[in-house]
Amino acid sequence: EVQLVESGGGLVQPGGSLRLSCAASGFTVSSNYMTWVRQAPGKGLEWVSIIYSGSTFYADSVKGRFTISRDNSKNTLYLQMNSLRVEETAVYYCASASNPGAEYLQHWGQGTLVTVSS
Amino acid sequence: AIQLTQSPSSLSASVGDRVTVTCRASQGISSALAWYQQKPGKAPKLLIYDASSLESGVPSRFSGSGSGTDFTLTISSLQPEDFAVYYCQQFNSLPFTFGPGTKLDI
Numbered sequence: 001e002v003q004l005v006e007s008g009g010g011l012v013q014p015g016g017s018l019r020l021s022c023a024a025s026g027f028t029v030s031s032n033y034m035t036w037v038r039q040a041p042g043k044g045l046e047w048v049s050i051i052y053s054g055s056t057f058y059a060d061s062v063k064g065r066f067t068i069s070r071d072n073s074k075n076t077l078y079l080q081m082n083s084l085r086v087e088e089t090a091v092y093y094c095a096s097a098s099n100p101g102a103e104y105l106q107h108w109g110q111g112t113l114v115t116v117s118s
Numbered sequence: 119a120i121q122l123t124q125s126p127s128s129l130s131a132s133v134g135d136r137v138t139v140t141c142r143a144s145q146g147i148s149s150a151l152a153w154y155q156q157k158p159g160k161a162p163k164l165l166i167y168d169a170s171s172l173e174s175g176v177p178s179r180f181s182g183s184g185s186g187t188d189f190t191l192t193i194s195s196l197q198p199e200d201f202a203v204y205y206c207q208q209f210n211s212l213p214f215t216f217g218p219g220t221k222l223d224i
Contacts, residue, residue, distance in 0.1 A: 045205055045216040057212045103209040104152040108161035
């Protein structure tokens with residue numbers, strides 16, 4: 001069974017940094033496209049970033065401040081978030097598909113809440 | 119970036135109703151579209167991918183159609199557990215944008 005478990009969320013001041021983790025089981029993060037999606041309180045879903053085998057892509061709103069990466073030995077995905085803004089308060093989900101090469105999001109973690117506030 | 123619009127933004131329906139939600143892309147995206155269902159406090163759940171392929175385990179009352187710029191999600195006979203928010207997402211070009219959502223309630 002595929003399982004994704006996020007961690008690392010919490011309260012951070014504006015301008016601060018946070019690193020989110022997403023531990024995977026039941027499949028290999030190195031063999032699948034992995035994605036971060038966020039959802040502000042009471043709002044819709046926002047695509048944040050994706051990592052392919054050799055490249056990464058970001059939403060314009062986070063480009064230059066967020067970095068997606070993975071540790072294949074730990075089967076874990078990360079999202080390093082710098083220069084955080086109040087409006088980036090959200091639940092952050094990691095997601096992926098079981099089929100290598102698929103970009104739709106079959107599997108989702110439970111989400112981790114990031115609160116940016118002074 | 120490709121913009122997705124959904125209509126209606128909210129919809130009131132009853133158990134047993136046939137419901138259709140529309141997603142329109144700002145430019146052609148072939149069949150690179152997925153539909154998700156989200157219930158309060160839960161992660162989204164994949165329903166349909168590649169515009170019309172039903173995800174494993176999803177009831178057959180859900181169906182998707184369309185290509186190019188216009189897509190629909192149809193629920194043939196609403197069940198109590200179907201009341202939720204529905205999102206479309208395009209996979210044609212980065213960034214892989216979501217639609218704003220359609221809230222389906224009683």
